[in-house]
Amino acid sequence: MKQLKPCNICGAEIAKYVCRNCGANVCENCYDKEKGICIRCEMH
């Protein structure tokens, strides 16, 4: 069974990544691949 979760930040895309800082499921638009964190964490 495949479970597709929406992005925790924008809610508009399917979450493909997990932030290693806060554990949020985020889409590629809301994820910094180099840092491995979501844009929400990046702002802090």
Ligand SMILES: [Zn+2]
């Ligand atoms: Zn997103």
Ligand SMILES: [Zn+2]
């Ligand atoms: Zn995060």
